[in-house]
Amino acid sequence: MTRQTLHEGWTLRAVPGAGVPAEVAERAVPATVPGCVHTDLLAAGLIPDPFGDDNETRLAWIGRTDWVYESSFDWQPGDDDRVDLVCAGLDTVATVDVNGIEVGRTQNMHRGHRFDVRSLLRPGGNTLTVRFDSAYRYAEAQRDRLGDRPNAYPEPFQFIRKMACNFGWDWGPTVVTAGIWQEIGLHAWSTARLADVRPVVTVADGTGRVELHVEVERAADAPLTLRAAVAGATGEVTVPVGERTAVLTLTVREPELWWPRGYGEQPLYDLDVTLCAIDGRALDGWSKRIGFRSVRLDTTPDAHGTPFVLHVNDVPVFVRGINWIPDHPFLTEITRERLAERFDQALGANINLLRIWGGGRYESDDFYExxxxxxxxxxxxxxxxxxxxxxxxxxxxxxxxxxxxQVTRLAAHPSLVLWTGNNENIWGWHDWDWQEPLAGRTWGRGYYLELLPAIVGELDPTRPYWPGSPWSGSDDIHPNDPAHGTMHIWDVWNDDDYTKYREYVPRFVAEFGYQAPPAYATLRRALTDEPLAHDSPGMAHHQKAIDGDRKLQRGLDAHLPAPADFDDWHYLTQLNQARAIQLGVEHFRSYRPVCMGTIVWQLNDCWPVTSWAAVDGDGRRKPLWYALRTAYADRLLTVQPRDGGLALVAVNETGEAWSAPATVTRLTLAGEPRAKTSVQLDVPAYSAVTLALPADLAGPEQADRELLVAEAGETAERALWFFAEDRDIDWPAPELDAVVEPADGGQRVRVTARSVLRDLTLFPDRLDPSAGVDRALVTLLPGESATFTVHADGPLDPAALTARPVLRCVNDIR
Structure with missing residues (x-):
């Protein structure tokens, strides 16, 4: 068996047509494979950065053009029975020719294809051509043939099996791609090959079991031997003549269990499978690393409705999750190193689950590994x-x-714990005025409630499947009912103040989010606006949400002082995003175990944009990221409204009991105590405790001049409660002392407060795009100090580092 990659010597050209610029028409440019048209045109200097200013709009012709990739390669015949052309991923409507003869057509970006081409190959030079027809033309033709159907955007993305967000989203650009986006090559083989290997991994009572389901493709009817090994266990089975499937079971005694982060270790075991001829010759092989763990979903009705609780190794897990979108519109730009950075950012924010949203892709092997x-x-x-x-x-x-x-490809990964049928489509059918325009036409219900659960049940029976996000668990209950299953909360962002999160006690909230612009350095890289303003042309183009700026302003008006300039607006909108989500997460966590999961929208961006992300399109952490790190901490202390008063809630997501003395003090903004209580926290593992606060703490004498400070334990977990909105608080002018000194790989900025400093934050990227800081959103009382560590490619000016617009707090806006 031999494999020959075909990644070199490619050229790309546009098929002549309306809209193709003269400098591109009929011009062959070097092409990178795997890759896509946009990246090749960009490398050739034929288009500007698609993500700068409004270039996205001016490059829309790319998605309406047909493209031809062509390459020549050498091939020498051997004694192989078969030579297949293997295309792991073609985007999307492709015609594949070898030496001028069509070998196949594809119309699905999300699956691979294999074509027998041995009879078409010539000794020596050969030509491979892949023509991509416009995804728009194909999708619009299918729409016209089948009848239009409603969707969230005026694009035909549901009429083609392609990454939907290529057609634009309320956080993403419209860049309709084409290209050979995954590996392509020749696979020469004889007798038989492994067509599919699907391990079903279970563990119970200290015994691990790997049930290997193998499908072989034959070029000859000969007996075969299948061998497998994992964790010292080995097995062998014969595949008789005429048979194409086999099952081989391996038993592992006392395997170490794979756990989610924070619950234990992640031991992985090499699983090796070999297909042999009857004389012992190895014909094909397959290897993966697997983990032993159990997962189940508890939806047993209770007094509160229908829960939604993930259990891993029989331990209920409170999901501290976040939604994941494709990290770049051009998927081959997403390297393993880039993914590792995003994972590091997710783990740093105490996140334990990533939900891969349904408008993107089935994530890569790198992602799952x-x-x-x-x-x-x-x-x-x-x-x-x-x-x-x-x-x-x-x-x-x-x-x-x-x-x-895709189910077969991903079945080996212990990290995958839940399949979901769709994003918001069942909810859409109920609430988004779809039923009348559909007029009885199909809309996907058969996929979500019949086809997909049947496939998961057949191929991946150890994992739960849930028909949609959101979904209540029953046709008889509204799909977004907070008391049943999973729900999405979007009325807050669209119509209401973020304090409305407190009106919901969901069983599991799978989407909720709040917008803010990206980092200043990210904006300055992408936009040429002068001056930069919240409504300048580039900023307006990079705000994709309907009425997005109006909704941002509504949020500012409800909570914060009026910004005087763009610098204030930028800081305050980022701050408001962080506060909104922190309030929501802490509220939902405070109702553990009625609520057993939150999945914030969203971790990442794919380009420079005002969006719901915690990490912007250039990989910079927004203030929201720091707020998530606090709100998702293993041990959370939070003050919450309860029954007309206030309560202190302590949440413990560790395997050890949390016992600590705690104090709650009502103070003036000047730091003068007005009332105080001491309590003992005793919070069992994986649980929450709620303690009502005395009336003299919950009732201020002057709401605009007082706050509560709760502290617990030697590590001084702290929670704050303000009795009034910032816009209504009698903030003193900020007074502080700041000292800057060198630190390993950067600088330390030590700030000592002489007055209260509300949500003190450093924005060092304003001085150097390489700069980042280790903490943000720090509130200091008079006399308190905080140290910020700044890392950059070079030293930053200390005076600039400690002045506006780099060093900000709420009470510097007056």
């Missing part, structure tokens, strides 16, 4: 989002093939 190694739980949506999807052909066949391929 990192999740396995780091203990990050993964929820994978099937790829349906915010639209009514047709179930007619060719889509049903394509969806089934795609789902079978």
């Amino acid at each position: 990192l999740a396995d190694e780091l203990g990050m739980l993964v929820q994978q949506d099937f790829l349906f989002a915010c639209a009514a999807y047709p179930e007619e052909e060719p889509f049903r066949t394509e969806v089934e093939a795609e789902a079978r391929e």
